[in-house]
Amino acid sequence: MNKLKKFTVHGTAVDSDTSIQLDEISILAEPETLRELGIFLINASYEMAVNGREHVHLQDVIESFSHKEHVDFIVLNQKLIKPA
Template sequence: MSRLNHFSVYGVEEGGPNGVRLESVSIVGDPETIREIGAFLIKAAEEMSENGLEHLHLQDVVEGFDYEKNVDFIALNGLVVNF
């Protein structure tokens, strides 16, 4: 893997009101689900590059997204959004 540019990760505790910066992220899921999340991130990066989008939500691209069983991933364009 080549070097990464600066990035950060934020999250909201279940039922919590505010986001916090995270030191690490653990994704618990079967391999197919983790692949689909990876595919979403790749597609989100392509959309951001091509169209200058600010952000994309996983929940918006998954048919029948279940808020009780899943968490939303939000890809934010660091060239547009400052944290």
């Protein structure tokens, strides 16, 4: 894998609106789901680079998204959004 530029990961606990910076993340999913998440990240990065999107939500692009069964991924364009 190539070197990565600096990035951070933030999240919220279940039933909380308070965002915290995370040290690591774990995704418990089947391989097919992980591939679909990878495709989402690739497509979101394209939207940001080509179309100047500030952010993209997984819930906006997954037809059957359910807050009971899924976790929303929100990817933020670091060129447009600075950490608080």
